[in-house]
Amino acid sequence: MSIYERFGNTREQIEKHNEAARSFIEKKSIIKATEEIEKSKNLLIELKNIARSHDEPEPTVSRLTSELEYLAIKIDELLSKREAGKKEGGNIAFKCNWNDKFYKEPCSLKAYEFNIHEGRAWCSSPLSKCREFIGEPTLDKHPCYESIALKEMYFGAGWDHTKDRVQPRHIHSAKVSRLAILTSRPPEAEEKDRLIIGCLYIKSVQDDHNEETKIYGDRTRSFEIDYNKIKVKFWDYYKNEGAEDLILWASGLFRYVSDGTVFSILKGIVKQYEHNGLDITKIDELIRHYEVLINKK
Structure with a gap:
């Protein structure tokens, strides 16, 4: 089979799975739609590799990438509607790209290439200049959220990067004095093994119309987790509404997270900290804080 035939066959398979995903999304069948999208994602990686062998840009890859991102956004919208009850708590969890510098500086080339391979939107964007960044990242000047997340105790809602638009995302229900939980998936790990890498005690929420929502953590109450020592898995505690499996x-x-789930996460972190002989003072204070919040309901 020629390279052109391989390209055509792979493209047709992706289009078939994308169409099936659209149909399942219309029926609000999230699990089946997700299965089709995962098949498309794997095939898209193969298609990109084939396109690179042409040694020229491939518009079909860009089109299918945009289609896949659009379908993923539609699934997120369905999940978000089912999370309505969790918004009342004002807690959120962030999906962070992988950073092997403990989220305090730009990641290594190896981590960057992993994020590119995984199709991370900002890492793959021509607007991203992280490989050219010089100096120490700060709140005012940084190549990505991950480069300062646990240095400045800060994260943002991100931007939608689709074929037709680049626009800011907003977090309408984040609250001061609640937690923003940072999570990430290391290379070779499956999604079920997504780790919690830090917790920001929300000090302020900045939400300007023309920019993304920005979350600032209180440095005295926020904390980082050494992901090489402490393995607290996000999916051991968080469940998708209406589709717990x-x-x-x-x-x-x-994602929005309930007070009860945050409380369970903090208890899980304390358990591992105690097992490793680490200081639990800051986390213990947060547990007491959430006990008060839950008892008020």
Whole structure:
């Protein structure tokens, strides 16, 4: 089979799975739609590799990538509607790209290439200049959220990068004095093994119309987790509403999390900290804080 035939066959398979995903999304069948999207994602990686062998840009790859991102956004919208009850708590969880510098500086080339391979939107964007970044990242000047997340205790809602638009995302229900939980999936790990890498105690929420929502953590109450030592898995605690067996985080950068789930996560972190002889003072204070919040309901 020639390279052109391989390209055509792979493209047709992707289009078939994308169409099936659209149909399942219309029926609000999230699990089946997700299965089709995962098949498309794997085939799209293969298609990109074939296109590179042409040694020229391939518009078909860009089109299918945009289609896949659009479908993932639609699944996120369905999940978000089912999460309505969780918004009341004001807690959020972020999906962070992998950073092997403990989220305090730009990642290594190896981590960058992993994020590119995984199709991470900002890493893959021509607007991203992280490989050219010089100096120490700060709140005012940084190549990505991940390069300062646990240095500045800060994260943002991100931007939608689709074929027709680039626009800011907004978090309408994040609250001060609640937690923003940072999560990430290391290379070689499956989605079910997504780790919690830090927790920001929300000090302020900045939400300008023309920019993405920005979350600033209180440095005295926020904390980082050494992901090489402490393995707290996000999906051991968080469940998708209406599809509890579904382990999925599609295109969106954030999820709403209930007070009860945050409380359970903090208890799980304390358990591992105690087992490793680490200081639990800060986390213990947060547990007491959430006990008060839950008892008020």
